[in-house]
Amino acid sequence: MNKCEIRDKQAELKSWLKKIGLSQSEFAALYYDENHEYCVEEDVDRFKETFKKQLNRQSTKVERLETYLNFLFTTAKFREAGYFRPQCSSSGILDPETEKLMQKISKELTDKIGL
Numbered sequence: 767m768n769k770c771e772i773r774d775k776q777a778e779l780k781s782w783l784k785k786i787g788l789s790q791s792e793f794a795a796l797y798y799d800e801n802h803e804y805c806v807e808e809d810v811d812r813f814k815e816t817f818k819k820q821l822n823r824q825s826t827k828v829e830r831l832e833t834y835l836n837f838l839f840t841t842a843k844f845r846e847a848g849y850f851r852p853q854c855s856s857s858g859i860l861d862p863e864t865e866k867l868m869q870k871i872s873k874e875l876t877d878k879i880g881l
Contacts (some may be wrong), residue, residue, distance in 0.1 A: 769824050775831040776821050782838055786847040790818050797837055 782794055794817035798810050820826040838844055839851040855867075860868065 772824055772826055774829055775828050775835075776826065779835055779838070780821060782835070782844075782849075785851065786838075786839075786841075786843050788843050790814070790821065790840075791820070793817070793834075793838065796841060796843075797834065800837065816826055 773810070780790075783790060788796075789793040791814045795810055797807050797817070798813045819829065
C-alpha cells in the first residue's frame, strides 16, 4: 500500500466519524471497550491518543484502518444515523485504473445524495 492509499483510508474513516457525529475519542473508547475484556481508564486514554495519531501518521497500516472501519460499520451509532455499509466489488471487467475512477465517482455521488 502506498501513502496515498493510507491517506485516503484515513480520510474515509474521519469522514464517516464526522457523518455519524462520533468524535475520534468516542470512537476510540468504543473500539477499546469492545476489544478488551477489562478497561482501565488510563489504558483507554492511551489508546485514544494512539488512535488519533494513527489517523494522521503516514506509516499506519491500511489493514489497521480497515479494521477500524469495519468496526465502525457495526456500531449502533452508525445504524442509528441511517447509513449502510458501503460495498465495492471488483468485476474484473475494467482495468484497475478505470475501476478506481468508478469507485471515486460512486463515492462522490453517494456523498452528494447524502447517504
